[in-house]
Amino acid sequence: MKNQKRTTIYDIAKKLNLNASSVSRALSNNNNVSAATRELVLKTAAELNYKQNSLASNLRRGHNKTIGVIVPHINQNFFADVIAGLEEVTYQQGYNLIICQSNESYTREVESVNTLINQHVSCIIISVSADFEDDSHLRNILAQGIQLIQFDRVADNLETFKVVNDNERASMEAVSHLITQGYQRIALLEGPQNLNIFKQRKDGYIAALKKHNFEVLPELMIENAWTKELGAIATRKLLNMPMPPDAIFASTSDFSALGVLEVAHKMGVMVPEKLGICGYSNEAFTEITTPSITTIDQHSVDMGKTIANLFFQEMGSEKEVRPKIVNIQPKLIVRSSTLKNKLGRSVR
Template identity: 60%
Template sequence: MDLKKKRVTIYDIARALNLTASTVSRSLNNNSRINEETRKQVIAKAREMNYRANSLASNLRKGKSQTIGIVVPRINQSFFSNVIAGIESITNEKNYNLIICQSNESHEKEIKCVNTLINQHVDCIVISVSAEGDDYTHLQNVIDHHIRLIQFDRVVEEIESLKVVNNNEQASREAVEHLIKAGYKRIALLAGPQNLDIFRDRKAGYLKALRANKVPVADELILDADSNNEHDAELIRSLLTLPNPPDAVFASRDDFLALGVLEVANDLGIKVPEQLGICGYSNENFTRITTPSLTTIDQYGVDMGKTIAQTYFELDDKNDETAIEIKTTSIKPKLIARASSQRK
């Protein structure tokens, strides 16, 4: 068997039937200008020669690739995989394809992903930016190429595009107020990288909850946790071994950080939730099966994904290739109170 056998094209069919390539193309597309006998002859020969239509080339001729590119920091986090699942549930109905890339929190890799998708002539790029970087020229480049840009979760405000986000400030405020109502008085914050607005908003919610409930703000209890999990244990240990340690921790970066708090607390012999309350963010799958189960915030990733896809198709239906619609859609997360913050 010749594994390098050349793909059959309409030109091969045309030569075999002594027809023009345009006649073959019209026949395969049921053009009314082609008589029925010729059309049947072309279709029969195409089947005989194992012809497969080049859908990408056809779509590009129509000005559409029917492909959406997605760039996320990490595919293996439940929130991002749920967003992708939500998008796919809508795009599948529309016969659209997805190209999924992950930046691994690298700004350089994110730029490469975006440039690759531009070169693939995708119709839309959906992105949640990485924790690194402060230059977003590559996002403006997407718009300059007349490709739809939809930012979600982690967005860059100065880039004018469609955005789908969570109300992070309100969700964080509710989480901290839940801890206060449970009787915790020294609540620490493990915040994500402050160059990203979602983590600044979560920190703002934390501070508002403390001030609204007249709980003192202690600077030594507010620590920025980057996205490097290797440093998490050391950071958490330094927090839990302070001379006056916290009696609760709001790991606002993500649930993996909250899990790290639980592991270090267990190692230090600190009882959860009796001596230490813990709340994470994202509602990762493991949070319900830890001992104790982890209080967290559900970001409704699947719903966010569906909203992203619906937003794209609603704009696409307007059939205006040059329109840039600037709109932000906010989805309210939900606090999931579990055993790690429930004092008896």
């Protein structure tokens, strides 16, 4: 006979339409929870035969000053800067970070989550992998009474603290800038559409074209061109079209934009005169390429600080804190790769 699944605080939270932190507070007799809520949680816990994990409860109250961080790539400027911002704040609070890299693998992401749970961390901060499948491992974090904060790439359907960029607005700004520079056929390099950030960037691209009465052409939108190699393959395909684009927005990353630039050089296509190129993330190399690459700065260090401060505010709050979404506004950085019209100015 199959063993019955153990009841978790997430099961109680789901039944009562509360967040996991509220249930955790009620079970630990926290004064910040109303008497009515506490009574309801305790009653439901008894009905579901919930047995409290005293170790997790103690750790939830801050006895373990360790935070786990899971990112797709440690060596990308964006994620490295987020970690730097996190560390600056957590160090001041006497907390340590455990850094894990999923390397864009869902399997490794799940393994990292399980490892951090077993390390009894106080919080897990995550940006999900490219082949993200479902959020069951993230729900398990909440079920263990561990705080979960998602950033950048998030599971939209899971109610947690989230710190994200306004990707749609940033993409609209980038494409509008290309249009004001005189580019007429603007191609899009897309990332995996199962991830929220790439869907939003595509939405921004389409919205900008419609705003300026440009036709949305499916043949100019290339799927999954989100690495340098895939960006190069997509660029060769685009530039060999009977009517090639005169601008490419690599909405996926600056690495993809670098692939575009290298192919343009090899094919003898002048940048920005015959081809405008815009990337995303403001990687360090974008300033030193020839020409330098227009990109979008995601304020990654500030994002890391914001994430850390969210955690400490939630831990130390005297009031009930509901999960919320914090939006950080990216900034378009115009460089030589899109200055076809030297007098043109980007649309804000």
